[in-house]
Amino acid sequence: MAAGLVISAPASGVGKTTLTLALARAWRNGGLRVQCFKSGPDYIDPAFHAAATGRASVNVDSWAMDRGTISHLVSRGIDADVVLAEGSMGLFDGVAARGVCGTGATADIAEMLDWPVLLVIDPSGQAQTAAAIAAGLRDYRPGVRLAGVVLNRVASPRHEALVRRALLDAGIAVFGALPRHAEISLPKRHLGLVQAEEQAEIGKLIDEAARFVAEHVDLDAVLRSAATWSPQPAASGVNVTPPGQRIALARDAAFSFVYPHMLEAWRAAGAEISTFSPLADEGPDPSADVCWLPGGYPELQAGKIAANARFRSGLRAFAETRPVHGECGGYMVLGTALTDADGIRHEMTGLLGLETSFAKRRMHLGYRLAELAAPMPGHQAGARLRGHEFHYSTIVAQPDTPLAVVHDATGAVIAETGSRRGQATGTFFHLIAEDR
Structure with missing residues (x-):
């Protein structure tokens, strides 16, 4: 049995990838087998997942793939202790028209797999309003469960206390709060992150992210919030024909x-x-x-x-x-x-x-x-x-x-x-x- 969890946020640029890599490496360093996936069509992040876990990561996509394909791809986590699905954009962001089995939103994958969502919230420029956003995401769609929140880029202990209190008053667990830390910022260019294979120091950066997150986040509480999961047999695999022998x-x-x-x-x-x-x-x-x-x-x-x-x-x-x-x-x-x-x-x-x-x-x-x-x-x-x-x-x-x-x-x-x-x-x- 593996523990399944979805990492998402209200928007892009909040720190989903950094937190995913840090959690994956921290748990791996602790002796757990960690499998990652990427929800949506991002073709850069899976290489970072592989660098953090030592296991190949793949995309799952509710707009382009049917349930059988998604089940087939996710089933590679059968021998893992922890399975993390990193989302794209905001939790409910997808296209207006439904595709094969969804709109491409991360929420589709969370509901399909019945995995709770760990939200990354950046409260920069706000305080209690961050709790209102988290509560809105929690209540927006039946079938999508919220595990709790990790705060990212908090400005000060006072700022953290204000946001924490508001979240706890809303009944939302706070697993940790990360102050700003430039040393774990992943470099970007016009199509997203600079590719993992282009960064000679990527291993050290992920190790530093894991150390930093372990210092500020209750990793055991996050793990307990994950769903106990055992993959169901997939009726079909990926529907792709090789272009040649x-x-x-x-x-x-x-x-x-x-x-x-x-x-x-x-x-x-x-x-x-x-x-x-x-x-x-x-x-x-x-x-x-x-x-x-x-x-x-x-x-x-x-x-x-x-x-x-x-x-x-x-x-x-x-x-x-x-x-x-x-x-x-x-x-x-x-x-x-x-x-x-x-x-x-x-x-x-x-x-x-x-x-x-x-x-x-x-x-x-x-x-x-x-x-x-x-x-x-x-x-x-x-x-x-x-x-x-x-x-x-x-x-x-x-x-x-x-x-x-x-x-x-x-x-x-x-x-x-x-x-x-x-x-x-x-x-x-x-x-x-x-x-x-």
């Missing part, structure tokens, strides 16, 4: 945004994955039968990618006889050119006519449902693919044949249709699952 996967600091459950599903279906680094001027494995370029940060490495002739020529040669697919940043690299934030235009691989620019950034964010007008690796024409789009690039040109009709979560058709030309295809969304 042997997959050449671009993997480095510029190409790293791929959901862990996707790679696991490919391997579980018998596919082999060989990685290569475009930043190291490597081309795809010539023995592979498909090449996949995930998203990442090509806009930060555009000059290097443009200068790496072996990568570009190797990818072009591969695409003469075999399929190549790119997601988001990978899609941009398959295009003709990418203009960086300084207005410098860099030539890309030219397998597609797409041209993008970061000179005038505009955020594109949200769930996507694509109906394929033509095949792409692993999926036939007519397939309905669910994914998520998050980038700041602007389309300068998208002249090739559209790959799909793409809708946002409200059902509205959007302009980011993806492209296809010859053996090359690309989409701006990151694939999460195919509708059954």
